[in-house]
Amino acid sequence: MNPLEIPEIVIRRLPLYLRTLNLMAAQGQTVTSSQEIGERLGISSTQIRKDLSYFGEFGKQGTGYNIEYLREQLRQILQVSQRWKVALIGAGDLGRAVLRYSGFEEGGFEITAVFDKDEQKIGRQIGKLKVLDIAKLHEVIREQGICIAIIAVPASEAQEVADALVNAGIKAILSYAPLPLRLPSNVQVHYIDPVIGLQSMTYYLSPEQI
Amino acid sequence: MNPLEIPEIVIRRLPLYLRTLNLMAAQGQTVTSSQEIGERLGISSTQIRKDLSYFGEFGKQGTGYNIEYLREQLRQILQVSQRWKVALIGAGDLGRAVLRYSGFEEGGFEITAVFDKDEQKIGRQIGKLKVLDIAKLHEVIREQGICIAIIAVPASEAQEVADALVNAGIKAILSYAPLPLRLPSNVQVHYIDPVIGLQSMTYYLSPEQI
DNA sequence: CTTCTATTGTGCATTTTAGCACAAAGTAGG
């Protein structure tokens, strides 16, 4: 099955399935079904089976899915069996929170370099890492062979940082800055903006709750 | 036009349009077109016009949209003309980063209470707010008339917190915990999980980049 | 006043996504 033919919306759901399987495995569960995964995620079981069928046949009729096996298959599909090195740009409050979040490691990512342009922050130790001068971005990224970056700088500086990242060879960016970045089409990008999420919920709140 | 008939996917895009208009307004621009908004967001102009048409006719043929006017219309549709009070649960690294992020205010939200269960953190001052004991969750939320909450606690405690929030009358939750919450259907919820975003990008990275 | 250009709002066609329903295949119990 050609990867180009698999809908992006399917790819977007796979990490949710993987996360669910991780939780089940952590609780000692060994077998599950599309129905159980679906109930946890609020997705129909048919959808889950169809999504998985793009990549192969991972289940057993009458029994369901072996959790360990399906986990490993999903990890391979998503290419998170090995750990990816990630560069973090911005050592402010957000950057520090990102750095201390353990979820990245479990998900297959390791932040191996932190950058900031503020001289006050450069050189400071955060966890295992020392904050580096953003002037060394290109050099360090090339040296370490990093191809994923997280942008945690103010909106006003995000585009500039993104340009530098692309220039350094970064191929995937997760941006916390609330604006769309102008990037070459061969660079992946995902955004995280909590306000967008809140605003689409307030639409549904009844007016008397204001 | 009955709100129940408007597709959720349309509602999800409106905050993006609003954010784009805010940026344009901040740069002194007064008029725009569906094409310009679309180019910035990577969305087709037709889509934008169709989305807006669910709610009325806001543009002028030949001219486009008055930015101030369309902004105000979108704010009213999304119910963010007034500011919503928000409770934040969790005063760890993430909670503090959330608290210091200025984007919420601009988006129509004000965090007016922070809670934690850790005695070390309770009573500590963060910005204008003092961290409150989570035991007072119900009381404070009722008193202040809060109906939106942000969960920034570890995954293991998120469900417990969510239950308490629902019990206190919260109607919308933004959760940073990487797991699906079990909630009554009349409570809105959105999740933020950076790992999900990263993992759906690694799928597209070429293997030699690992 | 006429012509030219720009842009909206929308009917219709196309494409994409989701879901039903069922054959196939496995398990459990007697």
Next chain:
DNA sequence: CCTACTTTGTGCTAAAATGCACAATAGAAG
């Protein structure tokens, strides 16, 4: 071995979302 029950994977159908194409209309230029 036989029957009853589960659950997968998938062909087909239905629904949802997107995009094309164009009439309508505004404004600008001459």
